[in-house]
Amino acid sequence: xxxxxxxxLRAELGDVVSFDAAxxxxxxxxxxxxxxxxxxxxxxxxxxxxxxxxxMRIATATSTPVVPRGAGTGLAGGAIGRDRxxxxxxxxxxxxxxxxxxxxxAVVEPGVINDDLDRALAxxxxxxxxxxxxxxxxxxxxxxxxxxxxxxxxKYGVTREAVLGLAVVxxxxxxxxxxxxxxxxxxxxDLTALLTGSEGTLGIIVExxxxxxxxxxxxxxxxxxxFPDIESAASAAAAVTASRVRPAVLELMDAASVARVxxxxxxxxxxxxxxxTIAPGAAFLLAQTDGAAAAAExxxxxxxxxxxxxxxxxxxxxxxxERLLAIRRAFHGALASRGQVLIEDVxxxxxxxxxxxxxxxxxxxxxxxxxxxxxHAGDGNLHPNFVFDADEVPESVWRAADELFRTARELGGxxxxxxxxxxxxxxxxxxxVGDDSFELQRGIKAVFDPLGLLNPGVMFARAGEQVS
Amino acid sequence: xxxxxxxxLRAELGDVVSFDAAxxxxxxxxxxxxxxxxxxxxxxxxxxxxxxxxxMRIATATSTPVVPRGAGTGLAGGAIGRDRxxxxxxxxxxxxxxxxxxxxxAVVEPGVINDDLDRALAxxxxxxxxxxxxxxxxxxxxxxxxxxxxxxxxKYGVTREAVLGLAVVxxxxxxxxxxxxxxxxxxxxDLTALLTGSEGTLGIIVExxxxxxxxxxxxxxxxxxxFPDIESAASAAAAVTASRVRPAVLELMDAASVARVxxxxxxxxxxxxxxxTIAPGAAFLLAQTDGAAAAAExxxxxxxxxxxxxxxxxxxxxxxxERLLAIRRAFHGALASRGQVLIEDVxxxxxxxxxxxxxxxxxxxxxxxxxxxxxHAGDGNLHPNFVFDADEVPESVWRAADELFRTARELGGxxxxxxxxxxxxxxxxxxxVGDDSFELQRGIKAVFDPLGLLNPGVMFARAGEQVS
Numbered sequence: 010x011x012x013x014x015x016x017x018l019r020a021e022l023g024d025v026v027s028f029d030a031a032x033x034x035x036x037x038x039x040x041x042x043x044x045x046x047x048x049x050x051x052x053x054x055x056x057x058x059x060x061x062x063x064x065m066r067i068a069t070a071t072s073t074p075v076v077p078r079g080a081g082t083g084l085a086g087g088a089i090g091r092d093r094x095x096x097x098x099x100x101x102x103x104x105x106x107x108x109x110x111x112x113x114x115a116v117v118e119p120g121v122i123n124d125d126l127d128r129a130l131a132x133x134x135x136x137x138x139x140x141x142x143x144x145x146x147x148x149x150x151x152x153x154x155x156x157x158x159x160x161x162x163x164k165y166g167v168t169r170e171a172v173l174g175l176a177v178v179x180x181x182x183x184x185x186x187x188x189x190x191x192x193x194x195x196x197x198x199d200l201t202a203l204l205t206g207s208e209g210t211l212g213i214i215v216e217x218x219x220x221x222x223x224x225x226x227x228x229x230x231x232x233x234x235x236f237p238d239i240e241s242a243a244s245a246a247a248a249v250t251a252s253r254v255r256p257a258v259l260e261l262m263d264a265a266s267v268a269r270v271x272x273x274x275x276x277x278x279x280x281x282x283x284x285x286t287i288a289p290g291a292a293f294l295l296a297q298t299d300g301a302a303a304a305a306e307x308x309x310x311x312x313x314x315x316x317x318x319x320x321x322x323x324x325x326x327x328x329x330x331e332r333l334l335a336i337r338r339a340f341h342g343a344l345a346s347r348g349q350v351l352i353e354d355v356x357x358x359x360x361x362x363x364x365x366x367x368x369x370x371x372x373x374x375x376x377x378x379x380x381x382x383x384x385h386a387g388d389g390n391l392h393p394n395f396v397f398d399a400d401e402v403p404e405s406v407w408r409a410a411d412e413l414f415r416t417a418r419e420l421g422g423x424x425x426x427x428x429x430x431x432x433x434x435x436x437x438x439x440x441x442v443g444d445d446s447f448e449l450q451r452g453i454k455a456v457f458d459p460l461g462l463l464n465p466g467v468m469f470a471r472a473g474e475q476v477s
Numbered sequence: 478x479x480x481x482x483x484x485x486l487r488a489e490l491g492d493v494v495s496f497d498a499a500x501x502x503x504x505x506x507x508x509x510x511x512x513x514x515x516x517x518x519x520x521x522x523x524x525x526x527x528x529x530x531x532x533m534r535i536a537t538a539t540s541t542p543v544v545p546r547g548a549g550t551g552l553a554g555g556a557i558g559r560d561r562x563x564x565x566x567x568x569x570x571x572x573x574x575x576x577x578x579x580x581x582x583a584v585v586e587p588g589v590i591n592d593d594l595d596r597a598l599a600x601x602x603x604x605x606x607x608x609x610x611x612x613x614x615x616x617x618x619x620x621x622x623x624x625x626x627x628x629x630x631x632k633y634g635v636t637r638e639a640v641l642g643l644a645v646v647x648x649x650x651x652x653x654x655x656x657x658x659x660x661x662x663x664x665x666x667d668l669t670a671l672l673t674g675s676e677g678t679l680g681i682i683v684e685x686x687x688x689x690x691x692x693x694x695x696x697x698x699x700x701x702x703x704f705p706d707i708e709s710a711a712s713a714a715a716a717v718t719a720s721r722v723r724p725a726v727l728e729l730m731d732a733a734s735v736a737r738v739x740x741x742x743x744x745x746x747x748x749x750x751x752x753x754t755i756a757p758g759a760a761f762l763l764a765q766t767d768g769a770a771a772a773a774e775x776x777x778x779x780x781x782x783x784x785x786x787x788x789x790x791x792x793x794x795x796x797x798x799e800r801l802l803a804i805r806r807a808f809h810g811a812l813a814s815r816g817q818v819l820i821e822d823v824x825x826x827x828x829x830x831x832x833x834x835x836x837x838x839x840x841x842x843x844x845x846x847x848x849x850x851x852x853h854a855g856d857g858n859l860h861p862n863f864v865f866d867a868d869e870v871p872e873s874v875w876r877a878a879d880e881l882f883r884t885a886r887e888l889g890g891x892x893x894x895x896x897x898x899x900x901x902x903x904x905x906x907x908x909x910v911g912d913d914s915f916e917l918q919r920g921i922k923a924v925f926d927p928l929g930l931l932n933p934g935v936m937f938a939r940a941g942e943q944v945s
Contacts, residue, residue, distance in 0.1 A: 111719040111828040112857075134721050156663045163660055169670065170638055185913050191824040192631055192856040193894035195624045195674050196902075197910045197936065198918045202637065202670035206663050223721035226770075251579040253602050253691035301770030302694075356659040360579040388660040389580075426661035434664075442665045445653050450666045452924035456917060468665065 011050055011093070017067045018051050018095070025060050027052045036076075036090030036098070039083040040143075041433055042351045042402055049076065049090035056101045058176070058184060058215045064097050065213070066182035074465050077209035079120060079148035084352055085431025087155060087208045087467055094465075097213055099150055105129050106216070113221050114173055114190055119150025119214045126219075135221045139168040141427070142341075150214045156206030158427030163250075163387030164257050167427070169205045171220045177204055177212035180458040190218055203453070208429050209464040211457040225299045229257070230307035231330035232296040234319035235283035239263040239370075239382075242292035243363035245317035246386035249296070250359050254309045256387060258297035260337050263366060264290045265373075265381035266394075270336055273343035282333060283320045294319065294386070295337050297330070340383055344396050351395040351402050353410055355417035356426030359389040368416040369393055376409040390426035391417075411437075430468045438469050479518055479561070482539045486519055486563070489531045495520045504544075504558030504566070507551040508611075509901055510819045510870055517544065517558035524569045526644070526652060526683045532565050533681070534650035542933050545677035547588060547616035552820055553899025555623060555676045555935055562933075565681055567618055573597050574684070581689050582641055582658055587618025587682045594687075603689045606633040609895070610809075618682045624674030626895030631718075631855030632725050635895070637673045639688045645672055645680035648926040658686055671921070676897050677932040679925040693767045697725070698775035699798035700764040702787035703751035707731040707838075707850075710760035711831035713785035714854035717764070718827050722777045724855060726765035728805050731834060732758045733841075733849035734862075738804055741811035750801060751788045762787065762854070763805050765798070808851055812864050819863040819870050821878055823885035824894030827857040836884040837861055844877040858894035859885075879905075898936045906937050 018026045027033070033048040050073075053064045068075045076096045078088040090096040103120035110133045117126060123144035126137045140159035141147055151157070153175070156168050174188025188194070188201035204211055236242035242261055249259060262270070271279060271287055279285050284293060294314065298306040307323065314321050324330040344350045357365045362384060369391075373380040384391040393413055395406045414424040414437050424430075424437050439447040451469060454461075486494045495501075501516040518541075521532045536543045544564045546556040558564040571588035578601045585594060591612035594605045608627035609615055619625070621643070624636050642656025656662070656669035672679055704710035710729055717727060730738070739747060739755055747753050752761060762782065766774040775791065782789050792798040812818045825833045830852060837859075841848040852859040861881055863874045882892040882905050892898075892905050907915040918937060925931075 109826070109828075111715060112826040113718070114826075156667070158661045158663075166634075166638065167661060169667070170634065179913070183913055185917070186911065187914065189824075189891050190826045190889045191858075191891055191894065192827075193626045193635060193824045193853075193858050194891040195626075195893050195895060195897050196891050197898065197906055197914065198921060199624070199637070199670050199674055200914060200917065202667050206667055223723065247579060250581070255691065301768070301773065305769065356657075356661045358577070358580040358582075358658050359660075360577075385661075390659075390661050421658045423657050423659055423662040423664050425663050426659065427663060429663050430665065438665055443654065445647070445651055446655065446665065446668060449653070449668065449924060453666060453921055456920035456924060 014071045014073050021063045025054055036096045039081045039088055041084050041086045042349050043086035045089050045091035047092040049094045049096045052096045052098055054098050054101050061097055061178045061213050061215050062182040065178050068462050069181045074462050076464055077213045079151040080146055082143045082147040084428040086433045087429050087431035114218055115221055116218050117149055121149045130221055134224050136224050137221050138165040139171050153205050153214055153217055154209050155429040160258050164255050169202055172201055172205050173220050174218040175201055175204055175214055176216035178215055179212050180462050208468050210468050227301055227303055229297050229299045230303045231324040231333050232321055233283050233333040234294045234314045234321045236292045236319050238290050239292040239366045240363045242294050243366050245314050247359045248313050249310055252313050254306050256296045257299045259387040260295045261384040261386045262293040263382045265379050266383050267291055267293050269343040269381055270339045274339050283322050344394055348396045348398045353393045354425045354428040356390040357417055357420045357422030361420040362389055365391055365420055372409050372412050378409055432467055482541050485535045493522055493528050504564045507549045509552050509554045510817050511554035513557050513559035515560040517562045517564045520564045520566055522566050522569050529565055529646045529681050529683050530650045533646050536930050537649045542930050544932055545681045547619040548614055550611045550615040552896040554901045555897050555899035582686055583689055584686050585617055589617045598689055602692050604692050605689050607636040607639050621673050621685055622677055623897040628726050632723050637670055640669055640673050641688050642686040643669055643672055643682055644684035646683055647680050648930055676936050678936050695769055695771055697765050697767045698771045699792040699801050700789055701751050701801040702762045702782045702789045704760045704787050706758050707760040707834045708831045710762050711834050713782050715827045716781050717778055720781050722774050724764045725767045727855040728763040729852040729854045730761040731850045733847050734851050735761050737811040737849055738807045742807050751790050812862055816864045816866045821861045822893045822896040824858040825885055825888045825890030829888040830857055832888055833859055840877050840880050846877055903937055
C-alpha cells in the first residue's frame with residue numbers, strides 16, 4: 010500500500026513531494042517539545058490549491074492519513090509528521106492575494122506569516138488584530154486552525170472574530186468555500202467558525218478571507234508594576250478589569266518568571282524598571298493602554314495598581330515602553346536557555362486568577378518542580394512552564410500538568426485557552442467537554458472525514474487511534 | 478399517534494401544555510408576514526429546563542416535530558407553529574440567573590428580553606452589545622438562535638461574539654453544555670458558535686452565558702445628513718468606513734423610505750432636521766460616534782459627508798440627537814401603517830452598497846413595486862421592504878425578492894445578513910452556500926437530530942419536507 014501511495018504521489022506531484030529523510034525529519038516536531046516516534050512517509054511542499062487537492066484524492070484512494078502543517082510553530086503537537094502519514098506543508102502557499110482597503114478585508118494563502126500581513130497592511134492604515142506571541146514566525150493558517158489568541162484578545166478579540174470566510178480542501182479533495190466578504194451573514198450553519206480551531210481535523214485551509222481594522226490612533230502608554238507576590242498582582246489585574254478599564258495589554262509574571270528573566274537579562278536591562286531591586290517573591294505586571302483615551306485609562310490603571318500596593322513605572326515614549334516590554338518578551342528565551350520547555354495554557358475566569366496562581370504554587374511545591382508562570386491577565390489565560398533536560402516530557406511533568414488542568418476546570422476554566430489540544434492534550438478533552446459533546450464532535454468529524462484521515466489522533470483520538 | 482402524543486404531554490407536563498385553539502393560533506405567525514396553513518398540535522409553555530427535556534423525550538419517542546419559540550418577533554418564519562408540531566415556547570424562562578460584574582458575563586434563560594438584561598446590567602456600568610432593532614421585544618434566546626445583528630455590529634460585533642457558552646436540550650432530551658466562562662478557550666470544536674445562528678434546528682437553547690462589556694463612557698455625537706440621492710449617500714457611507722473612522726451607528730434611508738416617514742411623522746417632527754425641506758429623491762444618513770474620541774470622529778465623519786455633497790446637522794445634546802434618531806426609528810411604523818410588510822435583509826461588501834441600491838431601484842421600476850430600503854451602512858446590510866395588502870406574500874413580491882437575492886450574491890453578498898433563513902428563504906440557501914456545504918450542513922443536522930424533529934423545513938428543507 011505504501012508503495013502505491015509513494016508511486017501515486019510521485020506521479021501526480023513530481024518535485025513538490027519529498028521522501029528525503031532530512032525533509033521528513035523536519036516535520037517530526039513543533040514548539041511543543043513533542044517528537045513523533047517515527048517519521049511520516051512523505052512531505053508535500055504545496056504551492057497551490059491543486060497540490061493539496063491531489064494529495065487528498067490520493068490519501069482517500071489509499072486510506073492514508075494526512076497531517077496539515079504550516080511553519081511548525083504550534084505548541085500542542087497539532088502538526089507533527091508521524092508514522093504512515095503524508096505531511097501537507099502549506100508554508101509555501103504564502104501569497105497575499107488581495108487587500109481590500111475600502112471593505113477592510115484581506116484574502117491570503119495559509120502560509121502567510123502573521124507579521125507579513127501586518128507589514129502589507131500598514132501603508133493603508135490597517136492591521137490584522139489576531140496577535141499570537143509567535144506572530145513573527147507563525148502562519149495565518151495555523152493561527153486559524155488553532156483559533157489562536159495572543160496578547161490583545163481581551164480588547165480586540167480572538168482569531169475567530171477576524172475570519173470572514175475560508176477555502177478548505179476536504180478529505181476527498183473537494184474544495185469547500187465558507188463564509189463571505191460581508192461583515193454580517195447568517196445563511197446556514199457557521200462552518201467558518203466550526204473550521205476555525207478545528208486543528209486540521211476537518212479539512213485543510215488553503216485560503217482565508219480575514220477582517221482587518223484601522224490602526225489604533227494615538228500614543229500607547231506603558232505601565233510596569235512590581236508587587237510583593239503573585240497573588241496580589243493577580244488580584245490587582247482582576248481589579249483593573251473589574252474597574253471597567255480595558256487595557257490593550259495586561260501581562261503578569263510570577264516570582265519564578267521574574268527570577269529567570271532577571272538572571273537572563275542581567276541588572277543593566279532592569280535599571281529604571283520596577284524590577285531594579287527585586288525583592289524575593291516579587292511579581293511583575295505590565296499594562297498598555299491605547300487609543301484616544303490611552304492617557305486617561307492609564308491614570309485609572311495606575312490608580313488601581315498603586316491602591317493594590319504596587320510600585321509603578323510609567324512610560325509614554327516608545328523607547329522606554331519598549332524597555333519595559335522587553336522584560337516580558339525575554340521570558341521564553343530565558344527558559345529556553347535552560348533546557349527543553351513545555352508551555353501549558355490554562356484559562357480561568359479573571360477573578361479566579363489569584364486562586365489559580367496559588368494552586369500552581371502548591372503543585373510546584375508538591376511535585377518539587379519549578380513552574381514559572383506568566384499570564385495574559387486580561388483574558389485569565391495562564392502559561393505555566395516546565396523546564397526539563399530530556400527528549401521527552403517526563404512523566405512527573407505530565408502528572409503536575411494533569412493537576413493543573415483539573416484545577417483550572419474546577420475554577421470554571423479550561424485546559425487550553427489558545428494553543429489547542431493537538432496530540433498533547435487529547436487524553437483530557439473528553440473530561441472537559443463531557444461525553445455528549447465528545448460524541449457530537451466525533452459525529453461532526455465523521456461527516457467531514459468519514460475515513461478518519463485528517464490529522465488522526467489530534468484533538469480527540471478515535472477508538473484505537475490514540476497516539477502516544 | 479397524535480392521540481398518544483397528546484396523552485403523554487398531558488400526563489408529563491400537566492398545566493404547562495396547552496391544546497387550546499387560541500393558544501395554538503398565536504404561534505402560527507411571527508413578524509415576517511408568514512402564517513402557517515394549519516396550527517400545531519400543542520404549545521408547551523416551558524418554565525424550566527425539565528419541561529423542555531420532557532417534551533423532547535416525548536417528541537423523540539413519538540417522532541413528533543418540535544418548533545422552539547420565544548417572543549415570536551422573528552422576521553424569517555423561524556419559530557412558527559405548524560401542522561403536527563409541538564411548539565416549545567420558552568418565553569416564560571425569563572430569569573437572569575447570574576450577573577458576574579468582575580468577570581463581565583451574565584447567565585440568562587432564553588426568554589429574557591434583550592432590553593431587560595441591559596436594565597439589569599446598567600447599575601453595574603455594563604451592557605449587552607447585541608442590539609437587534611427589536612431589542613425591546615425580542616428575547617436573547619431568539620437573538621442567539623438567529624445570530625442577530627442590529628445597529629452597532631460594525632463597531633461592537635454580532636451576537637456570536639457575545640456568546641461564551643450555551644445549555645441546549647438535544648433532540649432526545651439530553652442536556653448539552655457548551656463553551657465556558659472564560660474569555661478564551663479552544664478545547665474541541667466550537668459548538669457554541671455552531672449552535673449560534675442554527676435557528677432551533679440542532680437543539681433548544683435553555684440557558685446562555687453571555688459576555689457583557691463596560692458601558693461606553695462619554696457623550697454620543699449624532700450627525701444627520703441629507704443627500705440628493707441614495708447612491709451619493711451610499712457612496713458617502715462607504716467613504717466613511719474607508720476613512721478608517723468607526724461610527725457606532727451609520728444608518729441610511731432611501732428616497733421612498735424618507736417619503737413614507739415624512740408623511741407619517743408630519744412636518745413638525747422634521748423641523749430643524751436636514752429633511753425640513755425634502756427635495757424629491759433625497760436620501761438620509763444618520764451617524765453616531767461614541768467613546769473618548771466621539772467629537773473628533775464626528776468631525777471626521779462630517780468632513781467626509783460634506784465633501785460628498787450632503788447637508789449635515791450635528792447634535793451633541795441627547796434631546797436633539799433623539800429627534801434625529803426618531804426619523805430612522807419611525808420607519809417600521811410608517812410602513813406598517815400602510816399594510817402588511819415583508820422586510821428583506823441582504824448584505825453586500827460596503828463598497829457595493831451604492832450598486833445594490835441602484836439595483837433595487839431597477840427591480841422596483843421593472844416590477845412596479847415600491848421598495849423602501851434602509852441600511853445598516855457600517856455593515857453593508859440592507860433592508861428592502863415590500864408593503865402589500867394581502868394575507869400572504871404575493872408572488873410578484875417573491876419574484877422581486879428573488880432578484881434581490883441574486884443581485885446581492887453577484888455583488889459578493891448574502892441573502893440574509895441578520896434575520897436568518899427560517900421558512901421564508903430555505904429555497905435559496907443551497908444556491909448561496911453551494912451543494913458541498915449544503916450536504917455537510919445536512920450531515921451536521923443529522924448528527925444532532927437524526928430523526929429530523931427539530932424545526933423541520935427551517936433553514937434547509939430535508940428531502941420531502943420542503944414547507945411551502
